Amino acid sequence: xxxxEATAKRRVTATDVAAVAGVSRxxxxxxxxxxRGQTISEGTRERVLxxxxxxxYRPNSAAQALASGRSRIVLFVLPDWPVEYSxxxxxxxxxxxxxxxxxxxxxxxxxxxxETRPLWELLTPDxxxxxxxxxxDEIASMRGCGIRRIFPDPARQEPLDLSxxxxxxxxxxxxxxxxxxxxxxxxxxxxxxxxxxxxxxxHDAARERAHSLDLPxxxxxxxxxxxxxxxxxVRAWHGAGVTGVVAFNDDVAAAVVSAAxxxxxxxxxxxxxxxxxxxxxxxxxxxxxxxxxxxxATLGRGFAEYAINQTEGRPxxxxxxxxxxxxxxxxxx
Amino acid sequence: xxxxEATAKRRVTATDVAAVAGVSRxxxxxxxxxxRGQTISEGTRERVLxxxxxxxYRPNSAAQALASGRSRIVLFVLPDWPVEYSxxxxxxxxxxxxxxxxxxxxxxxxxxxxETRPLWELLTPDxxxxxxxxxxDEIASMRGCGIRRIFPDPARQEPLDLSxxxxxxxxxxxxxxxxxxxxxxxxxxxxxxxxxxxxxxxHDAARERAHSLDLPxxxxxxxxxxxxxxxxxVRAWHGAGVTGVVAFNDDVAAAVVSAAxxxxxxxxxxxxxxxxxxxxxxxxxxxxxxxxxxxxATLGRGFAEYAINQTEGRPxxxxxxxxxxxxxxxxxx
DNA sequence: CTGAAAGCGCTTACAG
DNA sequence: CTGAAAGCGCTTACAG
Numbered sequence: 001x002x003x004x005e006a007t008a009k010r011r012v013t014a015t016d017v018a019a020v021a022g023v024s025r026x027x028x029x030x031x032x033x034x035x036r037g038q039t040i041s042e043g044t045r046e047r048v049l050x051x052x053x054x055x056x057y058r059p060n061s062a063a064q065a066l067a068s069g070r071s072r073i074v075l076f077v078l079p080d081w082p083v084e085y086s087x088x089x090x091x092x093x094x095x096x097x098x099x100x101x102x103x104x105x106x107x108x109x110x111x112x113x114x115e116t117r118p119l120w121e122l123l124t125p126d127x128x129x130x131x132x133x134x135x136x137d138e139i140a141s142m143r144g145c146g147i148r149r150i151f152p153d154p155a156r157q158e159p160l161d162l163s164x165x166x167x168x169x170x171x172x173x174x175x176x177x178x179x180x181x182x183x184x185x186x187x188x189x190x191x192x193x194x195x196x197x198x199x200x201x202x203h204d205a206a207r208e209r210a211h212s213l214d215l216p217x218x219x220x221x222x223x224x225x226x227x228x229x230x231x232x233x234v235r236a237w238h239g240a241g242v243t244g245v246v247a248f249n250d251d252v253a254a255a256v257v258s259a260a261x262x263x264x265x266x267x268x269x270x271x272x273x274x275x276x277x278x279x280x281x282x283x284x285x286x287x288x289x290x291x292x293x294x295x296x297a298t299l300g301r302g303f304a305e306y307a308i309n310q311t312e313g314r315p316x317x318x319x320x321x322x323x324x325x326x327x328x329x330x331x332x333x
Numbered sequence: 334x335x336x337x338e339a340t341a342k343r344r345v346t347a348t349d350v351a352a353v354a355g356v357s358r359x360x361x362x363x364x365x366x367x368x369r370g371q372t373i374s375e376g377t378r379e380r381v382l383x384x385x386x387x388x389x390y391r392p393n394s395a396a397q398a399l400a401s402g403r404s405r406i407v408l409f410v411l412p413d414w415p416v417e418y419s420x421x422x423x424x425x426x427x428x429x430x431x432x433x434x435x436x437x438x439x440x441x442x443x444x445x446x447x448e449t450r451p452l453w454e455l456l457t458p459d460x461x462x463x464x465x466x467x468x469x470d471e472i473a474s475m476r477g478c479g480i481r482r483i484f485p486d487p488a489r490q491e492p493l494d495l496s497x498x499x500x501x502x503x504x505x506x507x508x509x510x511x512x513x514x515x516x517x518x519x520x521x522x523x524x525x526x527x528x529x530x531x532x533x534x535x536h537d538a539a540r541e542r543a544h545s546l547d548l549p550x551x552x553x554x555x556x557x558x559x560x561x562x563x564x565x566x567v568r569a570w571h572g573a574g575v576t577g578v579v580a581f582n583d584d585v586a587a588a589v590v591s592a593a594x595x596x597x598x599x600x601x602x603x604x605x606x607x608x609x610x611x612x613x614x615x616x617x618x619x620x621x622x623x624x625x626x627x628x629x630a631t632l633g634r635g636f637a638e639y640a641i642n643q644t645e646g647r648p649x650x651x652x653x654x655x656x657x658x659x660x661x662x663x664x665x666x
Numbered sequence: 667c668t669g670a671a672a673g674c675g676c677t678t679a680c681a682g
Numbered sequence: 683c684t685g686a687a688a689g690c691g692c693t694t695a696c697a698g
Contacts, residue, residue: 011479013691024669029693039667058478061455062404063691065395066674073455092442104455106439109421111428122394122406122437123456145391146344225617254617261619281614284558284587286594346675357685362677372683396675399690670697681686 012055020051028052032059065124074098074307075125078109079132081194086277086296093300094307101308121145127311129303132197149310166198167205168325169292173246173274174209176290176327182244182272185210186237188256190248191224199248202276206246223252230259238265243272244333250275250282253289257332272333287331295324345388353384361385365392398457407431407640408458411442412465414527419610419629426633427640434641454478460644462636465530482643499531500538501658502625506579506607507542509623509660515577515605518543519570521589523581524557532581535609539579556585563592571598576605577666583608583615586622590665605666620664628657 014028021028023044030038031048051057065071076091095105103126108119120128120142127149128134128142134150142150177185187206189199207218219242221233234256237245247253253275257267265271267287275282278293302322309316347361354361356377363371364381384390398404409424428438436459441452453461453475460482461467461475467483475483510518520539522532540551552575554566567589570578580586586608590600598604600620608615611626635655642649 011691012477015691025692026670026694027668030668033693035694041667044668056473056477058454058474060399060478060691061457062395062398063674064693066393066399066676067691067693069674069693071395071455088442099450104450104452106441106452106456108439109425111425111432117432117437119437119439121391122404123439124394140389141391144345144389145393225613251613251617254614258617258619280558280584281587281617284584284591284614284618286591286619344675348675358676359678359686360684363684366677368678374683377684393675396690397677399692400675400677402677402690668698672693672695674693675690677688677690679688682684 011060012057014057014059016055017048017051017057020055021047023048032057070126071124072103073123073125074103074105074311075120075123075128076105076107077120077128077130077134078107079195079198080110081192086279086294090296090300090303093297094304095300097301097304098307101304103308103311105304105307120147127151127307129307149313151310166201168323169276169294170202170205170246171209172292172325172327173276174206174213174215176274176329176333177244177246177272178210178213178215180244180272180333183215184240184242185215185218185244185246186233186242187218187220188230188233188245188247188252188273189220189222190252191222191229202248218246223247223255225251225255230255231263234259234263234265234271238263238271243270245271245273247273247275249277250279250285250289250291253291253332254281254285257285257287257289268331268333274333278328282328282330285332290330290333291328293326293328295322295326298322298324344393345390347390347392349388350381350384350390353388354380356381403459404457405436406456406458407436407438407644408453408456408461409438409440410453410461410463410467411440412528412531413443414525419612419627423629423633423636426630427637428633430634430637431640434637436641436644438637438640453480460484460640462640482646484643499534501656502609502627503535503539503579504542505625505658505660506609507539507546507548509607509662509666510577510579510605511543511546511548513577513605513666516548517573517575518548518551518577518579519566519575520551520553521563521566521578521580521585521606522553522555523585524555524562535581551579556580556588558584558588563588564596567592567596567598567604571596571604576603578604578606580606580608582610583612583618583622583624586624586665587614587618590618590620590622601664601666607666611661615661615663618665623663623666624661626659626661628655628659631655631657 014025018025018028027044028048031040031045032052091107098105106123118141124145125147128147129151133152139150174185187203189203203220210218219240223230223233245256247256253273257273260267260271267273275289275291278291282289282291299321306316306319347358351358351361360377361381364373364378365385424440431438439456451474457478458480461480462484466485472483507518520536522536536553543551552573556563556566578589580589586606590606593600593604600606608622608624611624615622615624632654639649639652
């Protein structure tokens with residue numbers, strides 16, 4: 001009666017648990033946090049655990065954060081553009097592994113308008129990971145609220161690129177077209193200005209691979225599927241003798257293929273097109289799109305491992321993202 | 334020198350600001366929080382503001398949350414299935430409006446495996462909103478860590494469905510096919526078990542609208558674009574004289590259209606197909622897909638308004654989500 | 667093996 | 683108009 005009344009009125013605290021278990025508040029903390037270096041008798045441990053369970057005790061995380069100086073939050077800042085389809089699997093895996101290590105992964109999409117107070121100030125995460133790099137202002141804001149571990153951190157020349165498989169996909173795309181006899185290649189970029197750094201990086205990788213295969217220069221054009229740019233690009237490429245198109249992603253590949261169909265260019269005979277990501281559209285499109293897939297679950301686990309070690313201050317010197325790109329051949333090549 | 338040394342060593346606190354401004358810590362709080370009912374002289378106000386700016390003071394949110402009992406976080410629990418494309422715009426708008434009111438919107442995707450500690454226990458948000466309803470266990474967990482405002486809350490028979498425009502889209506889809514002379518309709522559902530409640534709700538809305546138009550019963554089939562189910566469905570429908578297909582979303586519509594094309598059924602002459610969401614695939618698909626679009630920005634603002642009022646304990650009695658569905662006619666109908 | 671106590675950095679009545 | 687002080691619920695040396 002007294003207990004249920006208290007439960008209804010206010011939140012159960014460690015003091016309540018201590019009272020029921022007949023120990024001090026400190027001991028409650030030691031048991032529940034499995035504090036290392038403390039030895040607790042089995043009887044005490046059981047009494048505390050039992051009392052905590054019975055009262056439905058949930059530690060107050062704000063108090064924990066304030067007292068310990070750690071929030072057990074890992075913040076992952078996503079870019080302001082729609083991330084590829086498979087990225088959800090990546091995040092799910094990363095989240096699961098971090099959770100096992102006692103951390104929560106919170107994702108945060110930067111808003112175009114800029115908040116009064118960015119999310120990292122409100123959450124004060126133990127570490128912040130960015131899909132792309134941070135601006136000096138952002139770094140200053142994070143440092144200002146006590147966040148010590150920021151990646152990628154420009155000051156440290158951090159080698160890791162969290163967009164991870166930047167070059168593996170484009171390389172595979174080029175190799176695939178090459179193996180099927182295509183020599184004059186073009187790159188279909190994404191006109192949306194937001195993911196421009198990723199577009200740039202993928203294009204660079206494709207161009208370099210083409211160069212190393214002694215192929216002629218790769219013409220790049222920016223495709224916006226809402227206007228006629230795909231038609232223009234396909235016409236221009238067709239006139240210039242292009243026989244293979246490397247697309248930034250499956251959406252762009254679909255736009256190129258659909259423009260070609262409308263114009264009357266045969267896919268893949270006249271023009272082979274390869275996408276990137278193996279998103280649902282690649283399966284459903286007619287013709288189905290050849291593309292490149294990643295083992296995103298493994299990548300997610302890899303990121304989590306990296307994040308945990310960085311957050312706890314023991315970086316893995318030789319760590320590399322476990323990238324594995326797989327070619328998926330369908331009808332467009 | 335002394336200041337920059339201190340800055341480097343530890344975080345700037347209200348005590349530092351108070352010392353520099355020559356006031357008490359309480360006054361710093363009053364100024365920075367614009368505490369109502371406190372009158373602060375202009376001179377003091379300016380000194381505090383100036384000192385805070387100069388020192389780069391950021392309030393410690395854990396301490397604020399602990400002392401005030403409010404975290405200023407609104408948690409939005411998303412379902413475990415890929416939300417429709419346009420939902421990002423919805424979230425962006427909602428986030429922006431909440432931010433203006435001093436709240437941060439954190440989104441959280443339930444993980445299939447279940448965490449050791451769900452995110453609401455770690456963040457202790459002031460309120461939690463679910464896209465779908467919560468299980469009794471989840472409700473208990475939230476209540477246990479002191480979260481008072483939960484929506485939808487089964488105990489209150491909360492009328493609001495946060496998936497919002499559940500029936501408006503399907504109704505419009507059916508009406509569109511009806512207006513173009515289609516009488517024998519079918520519903521193409523999404524085979525993925527995860528969004529089943531949404532599939533069910535949309536199908537119900539479509540069936541009811543068809544019924545109210547005196548149309549014959551709507552046959553429902555579950556489409557998985559990774560197997561042959563679309564082919565089977567299209568064949569069966571064709572044999573049964575179906576002339577119009579209402580699809581759960583654009584992905585499913587694309588799968589149906591592509592199956593029809595492969596089989597040799599003409600779109601839209603033999604079979605009209607309408608999607609839902611106006612996602613990019615609807616534009617890019619050949620033929621381009623007719624679909625239904627929502628004014629998601631307005632919906633997002635509407636949700637934010639609702640959330641702010643609920644969070645601050647003054648529910649709007651007559652509030653309705655500002656749903657406006659628009660028909661987008663393309664080539665598939 | 668366990669407890670008393672200081673401290674984390676705020677907010678908020680309460681005095682003056 | 684402003685300050686001294688209690689309190690939020692934890693963690694963590696430090697004693698014993």
